[in-house]
Amino acid sequence: MNEQVDVKKLTYKDFETDQEVRWCPGCGDYAILKAVQITLANIGATPENTVFVSGIGCSSRFPYYVETYGFHTIHGRAPAVATGVKLANPELDVWLVTGDGDGLSIGGNHMLHVLRRNVNMQIMLFNNEIYGLTKGQYSPTSKQGTKSPSTPLGSVDLPLTPCSFAIGAGARFVARGIDTALKALPVTLARAKEHKGASFIEIFQNCIVFNDKTFEHFTLKKEAQNTQIHVEHGQSLIYGKEKNMGLRFNTEKFALETVIIGENGVTEADILVHDETNKLMAQMLVELTAPEFPVVCGVIYCDPQESYDDAVHRQVNDAKSAKKADFNALIRQGRTWTVE
Amino acid sequence: MNVQSPVIDYDELDSVCVRFAGDSGDGMQLTGNQFSVVTALEGSDLSTFPDFPAEIRAPVGTTFGVSAFQINFGSVEVSTAGDEPDVLVAMNPAALMVSLSGLRKGGLIIVDEGSFNQRNLDKAGYAENPLENNSLSDYQVQKLDITKMTLESVKEFGLGKKDALRSKNMWTLGLILWMFGRARKPITDWLKTKFAKIPDVANANIAAVNAGHAYGETAEVSSNLRRYIVGKHDTDKPGEYRTVNGNQALAWGLVAGSQLGDIPLLLGTYPITPASALLHTLSGLKEYGVMTFQAEDEIAAICGAIGASFAGQLGVTSSSGPGIALKTEAIGLAISTELPLIVVDVQRAGPSTGLPTKTEQSDLYQAVWGRNGDAPIVVLATSNPQDCFDVGIEAVRLATKYMTPVMVLSDGYIGNASEPWKIPDINELEKFPVKHHTDPEGFHPFKRDPKTLARVWAKPGTPDLLHRIGGIEKDYDSGHISYDAANHQKMTDVRAQKIANIANDIPLQKVDLGKEGGKLAVVGWGSTRGAIHQAVKRARDENIDVSHVHIGNIWPLPRNLEDVLNSYDKVIVAEMNKGQMNNLLRAEYLLDAFSLTKVSGQPFKITEILDCIRGQAGADK
Numbered sequence: 001m002n003e004q005v006d007v008k009k010l011t012y013k014d015f016e017t018d019q020e021v022r023w024c025p026g027c028g029d030y031a032i033l034k035a036v037q038i039t040l041a042n043i044g045a046t047p048e049n050t051v052f053v054s055g056i057g058c059s060s061r062f063p064y065y066v067e068t069y070g071f072h073t074i075h076g077r078a079p080a081v082a083t084g085v086k087l088a089n090p091e092l093d094v095w096l097v098t099g100d101g102d103g104l105s106i107g108g109n110h111m112l113h114v115l116r117r118n119v120n121m122q123i124m125l126f127n128n129e130i131y132g133l134t135k136g137q138y139s140p141t142s143k144q145g146t147k148s149p150s151t152p153l154g155s156v157d158l159p160l161t162p163c164s165f166a167i168g169a170g171a172r173f174v175a176r177g178i179d180t181a182l183k184a185l186p187v188t189l190a191r192a193k194e195h196k197g198a199s200f201i202e203i204f205q206n207c208i209v210f211n212d213k214t215f216e217h218f219t220l221k222k223e224a225q226n227t228q229i230h231v232e233h234g235q236s237l238i239y240g241k242e243k244n245m246g247l248r249f250n251t252e253k254f255a256l257e258t259v260i261i262g263e264n265g266v267t268e269a270d271i272l273v274h275d276e277t278n279k280l281m282a283q284m285l286v287e288l289t290a291p292e293f294p295v296v297c298g299v300i301y302c303d304p305q306e307s308y309d310d311a312v313h314r315q316v317n318d319a320k321s322a323k324k325a326d327f328n329a330l331i332r333q334g335r336t337w338t339v340e
Numbered sequence: 341m342n343v344q345s346p347v348i349d350y351d352e353l354d355s356v357c358v359r360f361a362g363d364s365g366d367g368m369q370l371t372g373n374q375f376s377v378v379t380a381l382e383g384s385d386l387s388t389f390p391d392f393p394a395e396i397r398a399p400v401g402t403t404f405g406v407s408a409f410q411i412n413f414g415s416v417e418v419s420t421a422g423d424e425p426d427v428l429v430a431m432n433p434a435a436l437m438v439s440l441s442g443l444r445k446g447g448l449i450i451v452d453e454g455s456f457n458q459r460n461l462d463k464a465g466y467a468e469n470p471l472e473n474n475s476l477s478d479y480q481v482q483k484l485d486i487t488k489m490t491l492e493s494v495k496e497f498g499l500g501k502k503d504a505l506r507s508k509n510m511w512t513l514g515l516i517l518w519m520f521g522r523a524r525k526p527i528t529d530w531l532k533t534k535f536a537k538i539p540d541v542a543n544a545n546i547a548a549v550n551a552g553h554a555y556g557e558t559a560e561v562s563s564n565l566r567r568y569i570v571g572k573h574d575t576d577k578p579g580e581y582r583t584v585n586g587n588q589a590l591a592w593g594l595v596a597g598s599q600l601g602d603i604p605l606l607l608g609t610y611p612i613t614p615a616s617a618l619l620h621t622l623s624g625l626k627e628y629g630v631m632t633f634q635a636e637d638e639i640a641a642i643c644g645a646i647g648a649s650f651a652g653q654l655g656v657t658s659s660s661g662p663g664i665a666l667k668t669e670a671i672g673l674a675i676s677t678e679l680p681l682i683v684v685d686v687q688r689a690g691p692s693t694g695l696p697t698k699t700e701q702s703d704l705y706q707a708v709w710g711r712n713g714d715a716p717i718v719v720l721a722t723s724n725p726q727d728c729f730d731v732g733i734e735a736v737r738l739a740t741k742y743m744t745p746v747m748v749l750s751d752g753y754i755g756n757a758s759e760p761w762k763i764p765d766i767n768e769l770e771k772f773p774v775k776h777h778t779d780p781e782g783f784h785p786f787k788r789d790p791k792t793l794a795r796v797w798a799k800p801g802t803p804d805l806l807h808r809i810g811g812i813e814k815d816y817d818s819g820h821i822s823y824d825a826a827n828h829q830k831m832t833d834v835r836a837q838k839i840a841n842i843a844n845d846i847p848l849q850k851v852d853l854g855k856e857g858g859k860l861a862v863v864g865w866g867s868t869r870g871a872i873h874q875a876v877k878r879a880r881d882e883n884i885d886v887s888h889v890h891i892g893n894i895w896p897l898p899r900n901l902e903d904v905l906n907s908y909d910k911v912i913v914a915e916m917n918k919g920q921m922n923n924l925l926r927a928e929y930l931l932d933a934f935s936l937t938k939v940s941g942q943p944f945k946i947t948e949i950l951d952c953i954r955g956q957a958g959a960d961k
Contacts, residue, residue, distance in 0.1 A: 017808070019820065048803045053647070063808045064821065069800035071650050072810025073643065074673050080608075080640035084647020084655060085800070087631055088606055092651065092800050110643075113636040312631060319626035327599055327628070327766045331592055335526060336582045336763065337381050339575055 012037035015047070017067045028179035028205035029058060032126065033065055035177075035185040036095075040068075043190050050093045053082040055102040058133050059126035059205070062097040076107025079114035079123070083308075086119055090309045093193070094121035100141040101131050104162060108140075115169040118197040120307035122189065125162055125200065126179075128207040129214050136210035143214075163286035166200040167279065167301060173199040174282060174301040178219055179206060184230060184297065191299050197307045218290035229294040231285065233276040233302070236268060239294050246271035247285075247293075256284050258293060277303045352569040355385075355414025357422030358516065360509075361439040362431030364397050364407045367509035372409025373758070374530065375513060378522045379413045380583045380760050383572035386413035387870060388585075388758045389421030389943065394613070394696045401463035406438045415571035419724075419870030421757065423945040427519075429512055431455060431486070433464035440476075448480045450515070452508065454487025482565060484555070486511055493551030494544040503541070507548035514552025520568055524549055577762055584761040586725040586754035587617035590684065593732020594656060595628050596766055601736050603774040604629040604653045608644030610637055610663060613696040614752040615686035618658045638666035642683070646670060649679040650809075652776055652799030654736060658684035660752075661703045662693065668711055671745050675715045675835065676811045678786070678795045680739035680746075683717075687751040687866075689941045698941025699753035701866045702917035707747045708895050708924065714832050716839040718746040719894040722754055723869035726761040731892070733769065740774045742842060743794040749894065751916075753943050754867045780804035786819035793838035842896050849898035853877060854887025857907040860957055863933070864914050865891040865921055868944050872914055875949035884957045891921070902929045912936050912956055914949055 015037040023029045040050065050068035054060035056075035063070025069092075073081045082096050096114075103111050103125045114123065130148070131137040137150040141162060145154040166174050173195040177185040185203070192199035204215045218227035229239040229247070237247040238261070248259045248270050259266045275281055282301035288294065358375070362368045369390055376388050389410040398405025412422030424444040430436040432455040443449065456471055470476055471483055490511040494504045510531075517524055528546045535542035559565050584592075598605040607622045607630065609615075623632040631648075635641035638659055645655030657667060664685045674681040687703045689695035707719045718738050722728045731748055739746045777783070777796035785807040786795045798805040807819060815822035816830050852869075853876050854861070864872040869890050876888040889904060891897070898904075905911055905925065911933040913922040922935040936952045938944055 047806055049801055051651075051800045052808075063810070067806060069806055070808030070810075071647070071677075072808065072812065073646075074669055074811055077639055077643040077670065080635060080643035081647035081650070083633065083635075083640075084606065084608060084644035084649075085651040086647075087633060087644070088604075088648040088651035088653040089799075089801060109636055110640050113640065312633075316626045316629070316631060320629075323627040325627045325629075327596060330595075330625070330628075331763055332580065332582070334582060335377055335381060336580050337383065338580050339383070339578050339762075 009044070010041050010047075012041045015040045015067045017065055019064045021065050022061065023058060024209050026208040027058070028128065028207070029062070029126065031179045031182060032124070032185070032203055032205060033062065035182055036066065036124075036189065038182070039186040039189040039193070040066075042186055043193055045093060049091060050095070051085055052095045052097060053078045053085060054097040055107055056133070057099040057102045057131075058207075059097050059099040060102060076102055076105070077110060078102070079107065079110040082121055083114060083117070083119050086121055086309045087312060090120070090313055096121055096123040098123065098125050100125065100127045100129060100139045100162065104160065104165065105140045111165070112169045115166055115171040115198050115200060117308040118170070118172055118305060120196055120198070120309050122192045122199045122201065124189075125202050126205040127162055127202050128205045128211055129159075130207050130211035132207050132210055148210075161286060162202045163200070163300065164283065167283055167286065171200045171301070172197045172303050172305055173299070174286065175199070175201045175299045176286075176295075176297045177201060177203045178215070178228075178297060179203055180219065181297070188298055191302070195302055195304060196310070197304055218295045227290045227294055229296055230298040231274045231276075231296055231300060232298060233274055236271045236273050238268070238271055245294075248272060256288065256293070276301055279303065351567070352571070353414070354416045355412060355418055356427065356520070356568065356570055357410065357412040357425045358427040358429065359408055359410040359425035359439055359442070360429045360512070361406055361408040361435035362509070363400055363434070364393060364395065364405045365400065366407070366431045367506070368407045368409050368431070371509040371513050372411055374527055375516060375522070376411055376758050377583055378517065378526050379411065379520075380581070381526055382522060384413040384415060384570055385418045385573035386411055386583075386759060387418050387421045388412075389753065390756045392697055401432055401434055401460045403434045403438050403464055406435050408435070408439060413570060415573050417573065419873050420943065420946060423947050429516065431508065431512070433460045433466055433470070436470065437464045437466065443479065445478050446480070448482065449476065450482045450484065450512070452486035453483040454485040489551060489555065490548055493547050497540045497544040497547070499540065499544055504544065507545050510545045510548040511552040514549035515556050517549070518553045518556030518567065519565070520570055524553060579762045581760050581762055583758045584725050584729075585756055585758045586722060586728045586750055587615070587686065587756070588621055589725050589728035589761065590722065590732050590748070590750060591618050591621035593729035594682065594736065595622070595625055595630060596729065596769065597733040597736025598630070598654060599628065599766060600733060600769055600771045601654070601740050601774045602771070603736070603740060604631070605656055606631045606633060606645060606648035606653050607656045607658065608633045608635050608641040608648070609658045610635050610641045612638075612660045612663045614688055614755045615658045615660050615663075615684065617755065618684060618686070638663040639670060642667040642670040642681075645681060646674050646679060649674070649681055650677070650800070652797070652801070654680055654682070654740065656682040656684070658686070660686050660688045660696075661690045661706065664703060664706060665710075671717065672711050672713060672715050673811045674745045675711070675717060676813075677809045678743045678835070680743055680797070682735045682739050683745055683747045685747060685749050686755045687749060689939065695941045697752065699751045699867065699943060700916050700939060700941065701749075701751055701868070702920065702939065703749065704894065704917065704920035704924065707749055714836060716836050716895070718742070718744055718839060718842060718896070719749060720746060721749040721866045721892055721894050723866055723890060723892060725754060725757055725759050727892070728754065729761070729764070737772050738842060738845075741772065741794065741845075742792055742838060743797060744839065749866060751867050776802070777805065778802055784817070784819040785809050786814050786816065788834070793834060793841060840896055843899040846893045846896070846898060849889065849891065849901045849904050851904065852888040852890045854880065856887070856904055858887055859885040859909045860912070860953065861887045861889050861905070861908040861910075862912045862914055862949065862953060863889045863891065863905065863921070863925070865894060866915070868914055868916060871944040871946050872949055874946040875953060878946070878950055879953040879957070882954075884953060886953050886957060897928065905929060905931055910934065910956055912952055914944065914952070916944065
């Protein structure tokens with residue numbers, strides 16, 4: 001799968017289609033599309049063995065713009081369609097594109113189960129905390145109090161944290177990225193591809209029309225070093241322009257806290273070292289919000305297990321080697337009689 | 341079945357209808373099934389009707405917990421499970437309470453007297469013991485203490501009372517085997533296999549069968565218990581036979597289609613009564629390349645199937661009415677993307693949850709018309725268990741040849757009913773190998789075969805055929821998304837034309853019984869076939885000019901159907917809904933028919949249709 005058979009190395013431009021991209025000017029989706037096309041070139045993806053599957057929403061137009069196979073399905077159901085694709089042909093590299101409404105509202109049930117089953121695919125959830133394609137209603141990730149055409153006095157329901165949902169659903173790979181982070185995102189996506197099983201990547205995506213700057217408090221480039229932390233397995237959770245801030249585990253509060261190295265006797269040794277196989281640590285990391293904490297990006301959790309499609313095919317192959325398929329014998333099993 | 345012949349007057353019967361009724365935990369389905377197999381092995385024609393409650397184990401002794409199994413068997417063609425049982429086996433008062441009204445006057449009741457205690461009588465709602473007053477005087481009653489005799493027969497195996505009582509059904513089966521001269525060996529062989537690991541239980545059950553049988557033999561002299569002979573049914577079709585129920589036959593038909601089309605099958609489904617047996621059967625056939633995906637819900641089930649079809653396999657999904665409703669949007673996606681898909685609807689009484697274990701044919705509108713947009717698909721109906729096999733194959737053929745969803749309408753009655761089946765040889769069935777598109781020359785995903793109008797099926801993994809499809813309207817000439825008004829008109833027209841053309845690739849409508857042209861025809865579809873057939877047969881014996889037209893191709897309809905229907909002065913449309921086929925025929929052909937309907941959760945009785953024929957024939961005179 002995805003072996004480079006062509007001697008010519010493909011570039012991101014080889015993954016562009018002849019279709020005119022129809023997102024709003026300035027939409028974060030453009031940057032994500034570019035990051036994905038770069039990723040596909042970097043990992044040496046074979047276009048004909050790659051399939052993009054999406055649901056409905058702004059993000060779900062994505063397959064039309066990637067020069068691979070693509071299936072733009074129905075609202076919320078892309079995980080189920082993608083599961084069928086992967087079961088039918090596990091050799092295909094399947095990428096799922098969804099949004100906070102598609103993937104966590106109408107399709108929340110399917111998202112739960114595709115993660116729980118651990119179907120081998122990359123699931124990119126573009127989170128813009130709003131419904132774009134239906135013109136600006138609040139979504140299940142909108143902050144409480146969001147004013148929208150459907151919530152003129154502000155939304156009252158509490159939002160969910162997509163990565164927390166994913167971990168809760170049993171995802172074995174959880175990562176985060178930011179639409180405009182064109183250097184970091186392809187690295188994260190390549191890791192997602194490498195992981196065998198369901199890889200969940202939340203991508204903060206700015207909706208310039210209906211929810212502009214909703215992530216600005218941690219995505220502004222000039223402040224990013226103080227407001228984000230890009231985690232790497234085995235590396236200390238240190239961040240900040242001066243590289244002097246870190247995350248420490250407070251054993252009394254059973255919670256993470258931010259500390260400054262060199263103040264109050266804090267040394268580098270006090271800072272947590274990221275262990276991407278530690279589910280409890282991942283659960284704590286994904287819940288951190290700016291400005292009190294840095295927003296955690298990169299591969300937060302990765303602890304592989306046999307994928308669903310592998311297990312299904314293992315059973316099928318075992319059955320095939322154990323039993324001969326003889327249809328005439330099958331329908332003659334049990335008690336039969338002969339009429340002369 | 342010969343309703344005119346009282347059981348007591350004849351030693352030899354053309355046919356007889358027996359109903360086993362008891363508590364949900366009494367093993368009536370098992371008893372009935374085993375009796376069916378033995379009956380079939382001895383060459384009688386038969387038709388069965390398992391009639392059980394939605395509750396798995398309803399409180400013991402209650403009327404709503406009664407589970408029944410009816411079998412009609414004969415040396416003549418039976419084709420239905422029988423209008424009125426000739427023999428009722430009632431294992432408790434509740435079973436008698438529920439089943440008595442259907443019993444033929446003069447029929448035989450065998451009751452387990454041992455279960456007619458005050459507690460059970462109260463639960464069944466009997467103010468006094470019906471065995472001790474005159475309320476059963478219209479029937480012959482055999483009061484046997486089956487409970488006591490079963491306990492005695494299994495005593496030597498040292499089972500606890502509760503376990504010992506589980507053999508009551510086998511004691512009863514032994515008696516019925518004696519009564520109809522059926523061999524015990526297939527039953528005892530089956531018990532030995534089934535309980536191979538617990539020989540005490542096997543032996544106890546065998547002892548119970550033998551004891552019931554022996555009771556018949558010794559009691560024959562001293563009571564009015566008698567034996568009856570129901571001979572072999574002479575068929576002109578020699579070959580190897582077995583019994584099969586509709587769900588099993590349909591599952592096998594789909595696998596046969598997958599083999600004949602050389603296309604692997606993926607079933608995406610969600611458990612629902614009465615369709616789950618399809619999943620159970622197919623999940624055990626992995627060596628045939630069959631994959632089953634038990635999804636999180638009905639929608640995911642069909643979407644998984646559609647994903648498999650997109651990837652080049654044959655997606656199948658199965659459900660019953662409420663589940664089909666949930667799948668509706670996804671069926672539209674398969675129509676729009678023109679992917680092959682089989683949707684099996686084992687219908688049950690609706691709307692909503694309705695009566696999950698009771699049969700109905702009320703999803704016809706949903707199948708033919710129940711989607712947003714102009715969204716035609718192929719709809720096929722099965723008419724009996726053996727027909728399910730053929731329909732399964734035909735569904736695969738049409739779905740893959742025309743790149744379209746095909747809905748298969750079965751129902752709870754067909755799904756659970758058993759009948760003899762002449763086992764086919766798959767090597768003698770016509771192959772229709774599916775070819776995926778591989779030629780890049782002039783390729784686009786909605787390039788069509790000029791004859792069938794089917795689009796090409798290019799699967800991911802194929803070099804140089806990269807494409808994207810979806811539920812947004814496609815451009816006729818490129819397959820790219822298109823919002824063009826004229827293009828939408830053209831695509832809608834071509835999708836409709838593609839399905840309409842299938843009328844040229846399906847059999848002409850034939851007349852099942854009788855002839856084309858005449859005074860009266862009874863039109864049916866689905867599981868009403870047997871009852872209509874028998875009713876028309878009897879009416880013809882009464883010299884009524886009536887024919888039977890049974891429709892299997894629901895959409896598109898056979899191209900000669902209008903002419904066939906117009907060849908009769910009058911048409912009755914008999915169906916288990918409020919007149920859906922009648923309306924469809926009226927909409928298509930302006931057919932002014934008489935609508936005979938029934939929605940009681942029970943199949944038509946032959947007499948109900950016969951009465952209607954007599955009435956309509958008379959009204960015509």
